[in-house]
Amino acid sequence: MSAAQPDAGPPPTRPRPQGKSCDEYPLATSKEGLSAGGKRRSFPGCSIPGVPSRTGAKGASACMISVSDQNYQGGMNSSFYKAERMLDGDPYRVLIGD
Secondary structure, three states: OOOOOOOOOOOOOOOOOOOEEEEEEOOOOOOOHHHHOOEEEOOOOOOOOOOOOOOOOOEEEEEEEEHHHHHHHHHHHHHHHHHOOOOOOOOOOOOOOO
């Protein structure tokens, strides 16, 4: 775990659609993604024009999601970090599924 990367989402000069917030993966609090030296990428339908699609092991994917979904996810992450006493540098895994 690391401190959130301030540039993980879309560049601040890009407008955000009403009711949307930028989500990124790997999580901004991870030591992967942009903090590992990669570049920002996005995909068609993510409402982030001008950010190219890329592939590769380093970087972060960014997409606009609803503010409520973003707030829920952020709260879940914060609760997990607190409950598990996560400190800077502690390893963790992200499992995706139901």
